[in-house]
Amino acid sequence: MQAYEFINSLIPPLKLTDRAGMALNWMEEIRTDSLPVIDQGRFLGFIEDEIIFELNDREELIGNIQLESNACWVFSDKHIYDVLRVASENQSNLVAVVDRENTYLGVVTMEDAIAAFADSLSIKSQGSVLILSLQMKDYQLSEISRLVESENTKILSSFITSDPLDDSRIKLTLKLDKPELRHVKATLERFGYRVIDHYQEESGISSEEDRIGNLLRFLDI
Numbered sequence: 001m002q003a004y005e006f007i008n009s010l011i012p013p014l015k016l017t018d019r020a021g022m023a024l025n026w027m028e029e030i031r032t033d034s035l036p037v038i039d040q041g042r043f044l045g046f047i048e049d050e051i052i053f054e055l056n057d058r059e060e061l062i063g064n065i066q067l068e069s070n071a072c073w074v075f076s077d078k079h080i081y082d083v084l085r086v087a088s089e090n091q092s093n094l095v096a097v098v099d100r101e102n103t104y105l106g107v108v109t110m111e112d113a114i115a116a117f118a119d120s121l122s123i124k125s126q127g128s129v130l131i132l133s134l135q136m137k138d139y140q141l142s143e144i145s146r147l148v149e150s151e152n153t154k155i156l157s158s159f160i161t162s163d164p165l166d167d168s169r170i171k172l173t174l175k176l177d178k179p180e181l182r183h184v185k186a187t188l189e190r191f192g193y194r195v196i197d198h199y200q201e202e203s204g205i206s207s208e209e210d211r212i213g214n215l216l217r218f219l220d221i
Helices: 020-030 049-055 080-090 110-120 141-149 182-190 208-218
Strands: 034-039 042-048 073-075 094-098 104-109 128-135 155-163 166-176 194-200
Touching: 020 034, 020 049, 034 094, 034 104, 042 049, 042 094, 073 080, 080 094, 080 110, 094 110, 104 110, 128 182, 141 155, 141 166, 141 182, 182 194
Parallel strands: 073 094
Antiparallel strands: 034 042, 094 104, 128 166, 128 194, 155 166
16 A cells, blocks of 8 residues: 555656646646656656646746645655645645655556545445544544444444544544444443444445545545
8 A cells, every 4th residue: 555556657747848838738638737747857846737827838848837736745655645645735636756765756646546545444345334423532442343343243444533623532433344333333322432423335336436435424525
């Protein structure tokens, strides 16, 4: 699940000596609104189509155009989580990947990163999703797993997000291997856990669109 594994080889980098018109042609061809720019193997940032349109000069050199998101990159050995974090921080659909010598290797698209993230959370596996709200100091996954397993159910994956309304609380999302949640939910509530949401998946979910949709529900987007 390292960043270099998800580099999209179809997205080429631009050089400072390339023309704006070529950048627009490439963007149209691969259906993206930005492209990475490199110089002597070093990542410099991304060029956006909006900026080129505003200049209205297809002959302008890329080197004379303002670049965006020069910090939107990760090392090649970083986890796909880091790719998503950097993309979110920079509000970018592309994240550059460099090696430990800062040599540009390529970019990861958010579509590929989200699909990989979905796989890591076992979203394609049938089951259900349970979301708990609890104090960070009370978080013990081993204890929660014990209670879930007491109902003959397994936790396939878990994910923590902070509570935007209370810094001391977290939301714990659990992917379970069984579609029936009633007994698990009752057991957790009996031991003082607060269940704030749940999703019982229907059988036959396999398309990429459904998997991405489930991921977005995981993240509360």
